[in-house]
Every structure is written in C-alpha cells, then in structure tokens.
Amino acid sequence: MNVENPTAGADSGISERPFLAAFEEKLERTVREDFMLGRREPRILGLAAEGLILAPGAKRLRPRLVLRLGEALHAPPPTVLSIATAAELIHSASLLHDDVVDESSERRGRPTANARYGNSTAVLAGDLVLSLAFVQVQSLPHAVTATAVRLVAEMSRAALLEVRARGDQALIASLADPAGARAAEALWRDIAEGKTGSLFGWCGEAVALALGDLDTAARLALFGRRFGVAFQLADDLRNLRGDEPGKDQLSDLTNRQPTLPLLRAAARDPAIRELAEAVWRTSDGVRDVERLAAAIGASGVFDDIVAEIGGLLDDAVVALGELAARPGGASLVAWAELLRGTVSR
Amino acid sequence: MNVENPTAGADSGISERPFLAAFEEKLERTVREDFMLGRREPRILGLAAEGLILAPGAKRLRPRLVLRLGEALHAPPPTVLSIATAAELIHSASLLHDDVVDESSERRGRPTANARYGNSTAVLAGDLVLSLAFVQVQSLPHAVTATAVRLVAEMSRAALLEVRARGDQALIASLADPAGARAAEALWRDIAEGKTGSLFGWCGEAVALALGDLDTAARLALFGRRFGVAFQLADDLRNLRGDEPGKDQLSDLTNRQPTLPLLRAAARDPAIRELAEAVWRTSDGVRDVERLAAAIGASGVFDDIVAEIGGLLDDAVVALGELAARPGGASLVAWAELLRGTVSR
Secondary structure, eight states, rough: OOTTTSSSSSSSSSSSSHHHHHHHHHHHHHHHHHHTTTTOOHHHHHHHHHHTTTSSSOOHHHHHHHHHHHTTTTTTHHHHHHHHHHHHHHHHHHHHHHHHHHHHOOETTEEOOOHHHHHHHHHHOOOHHHHHHHHHHTSOOHHHHHHHHHHHHHHHHHHHHHHHHHHHHHHEEEEHSSSHHHHHHHHHHHHHHHIIIHHHHHHHHHHHTTTTTTTHHHHHHHHHHHHHHHHHHHHHHHHHHTTTSSSSSHHHHTTTTOOOOHHHHHHHHHHHHHHHHHHHTTTTOHHHHHHHHHHHHHHHHHHHHHHHHHHHHHHHHHHHHGGSSSSSHHHHHHHHHHHHHOOOO | OOOOOOTTSSSOOHHHHHHHHHHHHHHHHHHHHTOSTTTOOOOHHHHHOOOOOTTTTTOOHHHHHHHHHHHHHOHHHHHHHHHHHHHHHHHHHHHHHHHHHHTOOTTTTEEOHHHOOOHHHHHHHHHHHHHHHHHHTTTTTHHHHHHHHHHHHHHHHHHHHHHTTTTOHHHHHHHTSSSHHHHHHHHHHHHIIIIIIHHHHHHHHHHHHTTTTTHHHHHHHHHHHHHHHHHHHHHHHHHHHTSTTSSTTHHHHHOOOOHHHHHHHHOOOOHHHHHHHHHHHHHHHHHHHHHHHHHHTTTTTHHHHHHHHHHHHHHHHHHHHHGGGHHHHHHHHHHHHHHHHOOOO
C-alpha cells in the first residue's frame, strides 16, 4: 500500500493524472514566470524556491486533497487548480522557513535552500513564495484570502511552539504529573494541528468558501484538521516503530521531537522518562535512542496510538457527512482507510 | 528641522496628533489581541514582535504618509487607519527578516529580535506580523491586497539584491567601465526602490485603490517611489557626510553598503575605487573608512547627490498633480521641501 500516492488507485470519478499534470504545469509557470519579472533578477532566489517546489519527491498531498474535495463539491476546475497551487506554495514557504528554523541541511534527499544558499536567501525565498500563494487566490472570494492569512499565523505559531518544545527537559519532567501529561498532549496537538492539520483543513475550507458555502467550509476545515493530525501521527508512529527501514528511522527520537507516542509512554513509565531525559541531554547517544525506542515499543503505547489514529479518521469521515458518498468524497474515505491500514498490523 | 517628525509643524488640515494616537491604539490592539489568541501562546513570539513594533523610536513615516494621502483623497478615516496599520506591519515584518538576513544585533537602540530570541523566533514573528498586515486590509477592495502581495515580493527581492551587493568586490571593479557604472547605479536604484520606494508607493496606491480610483493609484505609486528613494538617498548622504554626529556615522561605509554617493565617486576616481576595495576587503579598517569618506567628499559627488534628491522630489511633486494643492497634499509638498532643505547646505 502506498499512502504517498493515496488516491491513484482508489475508485474516483476524476482521474488524478490529468489534474496533477495541469497542476505541475501551473505551479512551474507560476514559479518561473514570477521569478523572471525583475530586471536584475536575483536568480539565486528563484533557484532556492525552485529547488524545493519543483524538485522531484514532493508528494503533492495538499493538491490531491483539494482535487478530491473540489470534485465532491463540483467546484469549477480553475478554482480547484488555484487553491491547490496556493496550498502547495504555502506548504513550500513553510518548509523554506522551517528549514532555517531547524537548521536542516537536507530535505527530499537534496540540500535545503538554507544549506545551499544561506539563511538570508531561504528566508527571503520563503517570503516570496508565500506572497505568490496569495496571488493564486486573489480573484476568489475574500474569505479565501482571509482564512489563508489566519492559516499562516497558525502555522508560524505552531512552528515556534515546536522549536521550543524540542529537547525541552522540563516537558519530559512534567509528564510525572497527570495534569502535566495532559498539558503536554495538548501542546503536541496544537503543534500537529498547527503544522499539518490547519493547512489540510484550509484545502477544503477554501474550496467551500470559494463556492460561498460557509456551512460546508466549517465541516471541511474540521475534516482536514483531523485527517492532517492523523497523518502526522501515523508518520510519527511509523518512524518510531521502524516500519520503513532506511527512511530516517528513529529520527524523531534523535531530533528530540516530543511525539505523542513518546509523551504517552514517558507519562506512564518513570524508566522511559529517565531514558528520554538521557537522550534529550546528549544528541549523539545512538544506543540510548535504540533502547528508548524499544522501551516505548514494549510499553504497549503503539496500540493506543493506532486507536487514536482510528478515532481521528472516524471524526474526519463524520465531518465529511454526505460528501463521503460522492465521487471525490469516496476517494477521501478510501484514502483514510488506506492510512488506517498502514498503521494497524 | 526635523525630517523624522515631518508633518508635525507643517500646514495641514487634519492635526496629526489624534490620528497618530488612534493609529498607535489600533496597532497595539492588533498586535496584542492577536498574540493572545492561542491557548498555549508562544509568548516569546509576541515579545519579539512587540519589542519592535511597539518600541519607542519608530518614526511612523508610512502611517503619516497614509494620513496625508488619505486626507488629500477624502478617504474614510477607518480606511486610512487600516492601510496605515498594514503599511507599518509590512514594514515591521521586513525589519524582523532583514535583521535576520543582516545578522543585526541592534535596531532603534534596542537588541533586535534575532539577537534576543534567536533567528527562529525572528523569522516566525516576521511571518506572523506579515499575516497580520494582510488581515488589516482584507475588507478593502481586492486590488489593495493584490498590490500588497506584489509589494512583499518586490521587497523580498530587493532585500536579497542588497545582501548580495554588500561588500561585492566585483561591483566596485565594474565601475571602471561606463557600462558597468550604469549597471551598478541601476542596481542601486532597484534596491532603494524595492526596499523603501515600493512601500512608500503602496501607501498612496492602496488608499486610491480602496476608493476605486485607478488613475490616482498609479500616480501615487509613482509619487511614493520617487519620494521613498529620495528619502533613502538623503539618509545615505547624511550618513556619509556626517550631518548627524553620533548617529552611526559612516556606518554605511563600514557595513560595505554600495550607496549611490560611493558608487558615483568610485566610478569617477580610480583612487576611490582602490580605497573602497580596501575597505570592503577588511571590515575593521577604521582609518581607511575615514580616508574613503574624505575622498568621496572631496570628489564633489555630494553636490550631484543633492541634485539627484532634488530631481526625485520634483518628480514626486509632479506625480501628486492637483492633489498638491489640497490640504493633505500640501503637507506632503511641505515635507518634500523639508527633506530638500536638510540636504542642501
């Protein structure tokens, strides 16, 4: 099963291939044309943005989500394409800035813009890409832009919360107490929802708002938020469980990310808290990381997480309501089932 | 004469004080309210933004410009206030990112957000502040947002051009050739217009677009661009001529900025090129910096620059057209004369 190309094989009214071809063409045109505008163009800015946006390896999850939701709502194709492009550009802008913030050197198997051209270029390229995203939706109803702005604010906040939570010893210590454990989970949820759920939510919200359907917009915002968090959580689980050997295995632990499986397991077991504190103190204890992963696995928390993902996906499907029965909606339900399948074993 | 509080004493219909009081209140409310929204608010993000936006020492030039242009166009006060707030927030967001890009440690006599809270916080705070700017104008006609987006793209590009031009030895070397000198001046103009002129231009353009007056919008965009570049150039001249002792004197030379006076003087005189190359090679040659400043002064280029500023201000006033005779317009003409006065001596 391939969650990264989720709707390709699913039963779906509109074929994904022509949409994605049109999307890639629009994205490339948007990026290249705009980067040609200046007379004395800082070519490097374009390279930095292109290197990420047009590089192979992008999964185009958000455009695919927009496609299926647009299909379910019978939205005009140009509207669907504009929102899909905006969503991918907002995602790309956030990656450019996140890589600066995280001092990451590699993404999608290539050097990051900050690693290659420096922080300055990556910061400014992110600003430029974000402004291009807003251009895409400027002819749609105002509410689309208004929600995009709030989305960017939420994503920025979540990115900062994440930076601050990473490797935070006090967070691990707080898990000893039930109230602390609840607060830590709430923090995790804010981060996951802000970083992934909010943009997944906007994908459908924007399509519905473009059609003037406020009620559906609210439901699709909820759908995307739950679905996005489920997606994030499944990713965290696979990383920790070692489902995809060779794919940065245990990198979340090494990077001192407070993922939900870690937080839950550490809340339950003082020995896991101690191990986690040890790993978060030193960034190069490979053996400790493996011991910590084994202890989390042995704690039985993985079953909880699988159940949690199931609950989020249930919520997401409920939020779809009658759309779940329509062609694009059915593809999304199939996608949710696919995701559920990859984590339960 | 006080160019930093330009319209306070000028003959102007509306008094500046109540407008600025309303503006400061709206700005503070916008920043604080929005920074309270999150449940687990990363307070540090708000602090970083507040430290810059609400810190004393901000001159509020752009809001003042919006006030006078709004007055001349009889724009409704809430529209004027929204555009003024958006302009100041766009300016603030660009400062937050510029300080990261330039690795600056101080602004307006205080530590910068990047120096105090790190690059991550400053980058994300800039994103958040920029999104708040768009919120301000979201209920105005779409063209206001559309031009704001293009503005952000232009500002990002100019910031990158500036980073790349700073200390670029090849740029100095290129001045030996007339075509190279022309290209260098054009680069300087792109930077000055992108960094200062474009936002000054948007201030009036946005007010006119909010009123649906496309023709005036184009003229006010031009007015602001010329006025903004004149402003920037006057700043560069004063810094180099040492008009304001104690105020970071010669900092542009020390920071290896390719200002117009430097470019022109170096284009004329091989000895100045050599001196400039020496200063740009080492960042700590205080004596060399003073020798370079003296040589530029002796080259007679300051008179050229004063004339250039005069020409830009003439263009700006011409672009105002019949607005120059109206109350707010007359204040702007007075402001232009004040600026002209501070540089001619």
